[in-house]
Amino acid sequence: MQRHLISAADLTRDDAVLILDTAEEMARVADRPIKKLPTLRGRTVVNLFFEDSTRTRISFEAAEKRLSADVINFTAKGSSVSKGESLKDTAQTLEAMGVDAVVIRHGASGAPYRLATSGWIDAAVINAGDGTHQHPTQALLDAFTMRRRLVGRDAGIGQDLAGKRITIVGDVLHSRVARSNVDLLHTLGAEVTLVAPPTLVPVGVGTWPCEVSYDLDSTLAKSDAVMMLRVQRERMNAAFFPTEREYSRRYGLDGERMAKMPEHAIVMHPGPMVRGMEITAEVADSDRCTVVEQVANGVSIRMAVLYLLLGGNEPAVTHTRTEEK
Amino acid sequence: MSKILIRGAKVLGGEPQDVLIDGGLVAEIGTGLSAEGAEVVEADGKVLLPGLVDLHTHLREPGREDSETVLTGTRAAASGGYTAVFAMANTFPVADTAGVVEQVYRLGREHGYCDVQPIGAVTVGLEGRKLAELGAMHESAAGVTVFSDDGKCVDDAVIMRRALEYVKAFGGVVAQHAQEPRLTEGAQMNEGVVSAELGLGGWPAVAEESIIARDVLLAEHVGSRVHICHLSTAGSVEIVRWAKSRGIDVTAEVTPHHLLLTDELVRTYDPVYKVNPPLRTERDVMALREALADGTIDIVATDHAPHPHEDKDCEWAAAAMGMVGLETALSVVQQTMVETGLLDWTGVADRMSAAPARIGRADGHGRPVSVGEPANLTLVDTAYRGSVDPAGFASRSRNTPYAGRELPGRVTHTWLRGKATLVDGKLA
Numbered sequence: 001m002q003r004h005l006i007s008a009a010d011l012t013r014d015d016a017v018l019i020l021d022t023a024e025e026m027a028r029v030a031d032r033p034i035k036k037l038p039t040l041r042g043r044t045v046v047n048l049f050f051e052d053s054t055r056t057r058i059s060f061e062a063a064e065k066r067l068s069a070d071v072i073n074f075t076a077k078g079s080s081v082s083k084g085e086s087l088k089d090t091a092q093t094l095e096a097m098g099v100d101a102v103v104i105r106h107g108a109s110g111a112p113y114r115l116a117t118s119g120w121i122d123a124a125v126i127n128a129g130d131g132t133h134q135h136p137t138q139a140l141l142d143a144f145t146m147r148r149r150l151v152g153r154d155a156g157i158g159q160d161l162a163g164k165r166i167t168i169v170g171d172v173l174h175s176r177v178a179r180s181n182v183d184l185l186h187t188l189g190a191e192v193t194l195v196a197p198p199t200l201v202p203v204g205v206g207t208w209p210c211e212v213s214y215d216l217d218s219t220l221a222k223s224d225a226v227m228m229l230r231v232q233r234e235r236m237n238a239a240f241f242p243t244e245r246e247y248s249r250r251y252g253l254d255g256e257r258m259a260k261m262p263e264h265a266i267v268m269h270p271g272p273m274v275r276g277m278e279i280t281a282e283v284a285d286s287d288r289c290t291v292v293e294q295v296a297n298g299v300s301i302r303m304a305v306l307y308l309l310l311g312g313n314e315p316a317v318t319h320t321r322t323e324e325k
Numbered sequence: 326m327s328k329i330l331i332r333g334a335k336v337l338g339g340e341p342q343d344v345l346i347d348g349g350l351v352a353e354i355g356t357g358l359s360a361e362g363a364e365v366v367e368a369d370g371k372v373l374l375p376g377l378v379d380l381h382t383h384l385r386e387p388g389r390e391d392s393e394t395v396l397t398g399t400r401a402a403a404s405g406g407y408t409a410v411f412a413m414a415n416t417f418p419v420a421d422t423a424g425v426v427e428q429v430y431r432l433g434r435e436h437g438y439c440d441v442q443p444i445g446a447v448t449v450g451l452e453g454r455k456l457a458e459l460g461a462m463h464e465s466a467a468g469v470t471v472f473s474d475d476g477k478c479v480d481d482a483v484i485m486r487r488a489l490e491y492v493k494a495f496g497g498v499v500a501q502h503a504q505e506p507r508l509t510e511g512a513q514m515n516e517g518v519v520s521a522e523l524g525l526g527g528w529p530a531v532a533e534e535s536i537i538a539r540d541v542l543l544a545e546h547v548g549s550r551v552h553i554c555h556l557s558t559a560g561s562v563e564i565v566r567w568a569k570s571r572g573i574d575v576t577a578e579v580t581p582h583h584l585l586l587t588d589e590l591v592r593t594y595d596p597v598y599k600v601n602p603p604l605r606t607e608r609d610v611m612a613l614r615e616a617l618a619d620g621t622i623d624i625v626a627t628d629h630a631p632h633p634h635e636d637k638d639c640e641w642a643a644a645a646m647g648m649v650g651l652e653t654a655l656s657v658v659q660q661t662m663v664e665t666g667l668l669d670w671t672g673v674a675d676r677m678s679a680a681p682a683r684i685g686r687a688d689g690h691g692r693p694v695s696v697g698e699p700a701n702l703t704l705v706d707t708a709y710r711g712s713v714d715p716a717g718f719a720s721r722s723r724n725t726p727y728a729g730r731e732l733p734g735r736v737t738h739t740w741l742r743g744k745a746t747l748v749d750g751k752l753a
């Protein structure tokens with residue numbers, strides 16, 4: 001059985017709930033004076049980052065250290081696509097050093113899948129974001145945050161997100177966060193609506209297990225959570241939308257729009273936020289915005305994933321895609 | 326030149342007959358022909374076809390001899406039943422001068438496995454800005470008649486118009502790689518359901534179709550002949566069908582892999598499936614097969630694109646685009662066209678020999694299997710079944726999408742002007 005986490009789509013409902021439940025356990029560690037478990041003592045985990053992402057790397061690093069793993073950080077930004085052999089060579093170097101798990105962030109969609117299936121290495125592979133494909137631990141931490149807020153911290157144990165209505169807004173086309181969330185939230189029983197200008201919705205979205213709308217205002221009143229995606233300013237130059245201001249007017253979340261959401265509904269953002277464009281400061285700083293919680297929850301989720309992949313007796317996360325094919 | 330008697334071959338799939346080769350020509354066809362003074366090849370009901378002609382091959386020499394050379398490429402061609410290949414111009418240096426095309430042509434002649442007809446670049450350095458010396462390449466010893474910037478699209482409408490007009494002076498044809506560059510920036514695979522899920526940059530069908538639409542209209546306007554390389558979408562088929570119904574002088578080719586494989590394979594993220602144009606959907610595959618059967622698509626061309634192992638043994642985005650195809654083309658056509666009842670062997674002979682020779686003006690190739698014609702012939706064991714083993718390829722590269730896949734048919738003999746280049750499946 002393979003022991004990788006490549007895509008949120010590879011998780012069954014039970015896998016996902018077990019990870020969320022385990023993350024609740026892990027979250028308690030953060031409340032202790034000494035935030036450390038001996039679980040991964042003697043195990044070596046490499047954070048292999050071909051693409052810059054300080055937040056994700058630090059989050060994984062914190063999770064690894066709290067589990068007492070030996071951590072190696074490897075940054076090779078921008079080198080892989082220009083030199084095709086570097087991923088393989090790097091992987092084999094790490095393998096030779098006896099690495100137990102590789103946390104990989106890569107600009108090319110499919111690079112973690114390739115690493116896990118090409119026979120280059122034996123280590124467990126955890127996808128920390130690949131191109132515009134997947135970012136499964138982000139989806140898990142988002143689901144964890146939703147479950148805590150919308151179901152309850154203790155009441156949520158063993159529960160999924162059945163019937164919760166989640167709206168994801170913004171650059172779906174280029175977003176691994178959107179893809180991962182659609183897959184996982186669907187698995188957990190939530191109803192997902194993607195909202196974006198048509199230029200930022202991928203051709204082929206029709207087969208995804210979600211609704212698609214071009215109109216933010218009409219979806220707000222029926223949303224339990226609204227997740228704003230980051231919009232990169234360079235998208236503007238590529239004519240995905242006319243101007244930043246027009247984007248903000250149609251797809252930005254401000255106080256007025258937030259007021260249309262149900263009382264209990266939360267605002268989420270994977271960060272980093274571009275204040276003023278996709279989200280106003282008023283919304284970003286409100287109690288309903290969970291950005292800071294998401295960051296904290298990210299550590300708990302990553303601890304849970306590492307624990308289950310490397311430390312637990314039963315691997316909770318199995319990679320099913322190759323087995324199906 | 327020695328005499329060869331091919332005994333009991335089904336000529337173009339017909340009743341078994343004997344075919345006598347003498348002096349590089351087909352000397353006699355009949356039953357019970359005398360074997361006196363001739364080397365006998367027992368065909369045992371194998372199918373005899375005219376030597377195959379590939380209008381779209383990448384031989385990589387000069388410049389990328391680590392992928393393929395004229396020698397290894399023509400050996401691969403002979404193994405696949407080909408007696409003539411057209412070598413694409415995207416070499417290093419680019420085949421945009423008489424000197425380069427003559428070198429490639431000469432190497433083909435010297436090696437003797439297969440005639441090599443160089444294709445000249447349309448524009449200097451394939452850069453799309455300035456016409457290459459098309460006339461000089463035509464007048465060179467290579468006698469270039471096909472011009473293409475393949476690998477890149479001649480996307481500037483004025484340059485394309487001028488090229489189409491200019492080659493009329495010597496009966497040339499422009500072979501277009503139809504790919505609107507802006508619509509395919511960052512493209513990694515077919516744009517659709519699978520690309521949306523995998524998060525790989527999409528190569529939309531319309532990027533091919535819009536260029537084909539423009540080019541057939543240009544060809545009509547200036548009264549020229551245009552050839553569309555590796556057509557890959559159902560929409561492209563419709564445009565070509567419309568253009569032909571209108572009397573526009575357009576021809577089109579399809580690759581074997583676009584007749585068999587779909588973008589679902591990209592889910593493996595295995596770069597062996599990375600190719601340009603990309604693998605499309607099942608619907609496109611079926612439309613291409615039908616179009617090849619009804620003649621809307623004129624020919625099968627391999628787009629044989631050898632790459633060294635390291636260029637494919639990496640992550641998808643970093644990998645080179647292309648697949649080798651010379652040694653598997655006929656098997657794929659047998660599976661997708663013959664065994665589905667869409668084409669008979671006469672049809673295969675047309676699509677893989679006569680029509681490409683006609684489009685490329687390869688005199689002496691693509692001729693009927695009849696008395697007095699050059700003995701460019703291919704003998705195929707159509708009953709053979711086996712899985713593809715790239716280790717046995719004559720090509721220097723192994724980037725085949727069919728490794729381990731069972732494909733029918735096997736070329737056992739190839740003759741170039743009466744001289745065996747392949748005997749019992751082994752290169753002569």
